Amino acid sequence: MKTIAESRIILFHKPKGVVVSRRDELGRKTIYDLLPEWVLRDGWVAVGRLDRQTRGLLLLVKDGRLVERLTRPGGFTRTYEVWVRGQVTEKHLAAIREGVPSPVGILRCVEVKILGRVGPKTHLWLILDEGKNRHIRRLFGALRDERYGTALKVMDLKRLAFGPIQLDLPSGRWRFLSQYEQMMLSV
Known part of the structure; x- marks a missing residue:
């Protein structure tokens, strides 16, 4: 091989x-x-x-x-930049790190950080150590904006890195x- x-x-x-x-x-x-x-x-x-x-x-x-x-599984991480419609809070970040139930199983990120906010959108950076189908979109869709009660929605998603390899x-x-x-x- x-x-x-x-x-x-x-x-x-x-x-x-x-x-x-x-x-x-x-x-x-x-x-x-x-x-x-x-x-x-x-x-x-x-x-x-x-x-x-x-x-x-x-x-x-x-x-x-x-x-x-x-x-x-347990191999290389993947790093993403994401824009989400809705206000992502510290409570959301804790849930994302802990794991959020979904139809495809528990979805989580090993690291997640808020980079900033523009109006009703939140800009984040996150790392996954596994990738289920539409993992990030399903993860945020399972969370609710605390102010409006609507599901958070991924507006833009970009993979920045695969393990040590940078885009x-x-x-x-x-x-x-x-x-x-x-x-x-x-x-």
């Missing part, structure tokens, strides 16, 4: 509105429409997923076993990870 350092890894800045799929039955734009043709032809696959409305760092590899190694590209651009970056992902 190849080590991570022997495998090539692509870092892609996925734009909002693009589907992480080889093909979309509804005809929506996929990540493969924005990447060189050889990425699809040669069988590159995404490490995890970002929903259509989420933007940011996405890794792609050719080795399915490498995907498993990079996404296994450093404009939207829609890609590059190969350096040998050093790949060594940082060694498991």
Whole structure:
């Protein structure tokens, strides 16, 4: 089996509105429409997923076993920046760290911090150590704005980092990870 350092890894800045799929039955734009043709032809696959409305760092590899190694529970954290409609309070932050019940199980973040507020929106930074389907959107949707009683809603979500790998590209651009970056992902 190849080590991570022997495998090539692509870092892609996925734009909002693009589907992480080889093909979309509804005809929506996929990540493969924005990447060189050889990425699809040669069988590159995404490490995890970002929903259509989420933007940011996405890794792609050719080795399915490498995907498993990079996404296994207790492995690499993922760092996000999020804008939420509603006033997130210290009480909300405590619940987010402790865990919030949802239809897909308990959802939590290992770290969460308020970066600021603009009118009725809250700007946050958070870290996940696991990623369930629509984890962050479901987590905030399960919480209520204390003033209005409405569900908190994610308005903008961006993945900034996958473990030690930081997003450093404009939207829609890609590059190969350096040998050093790949060594940082060694498991």
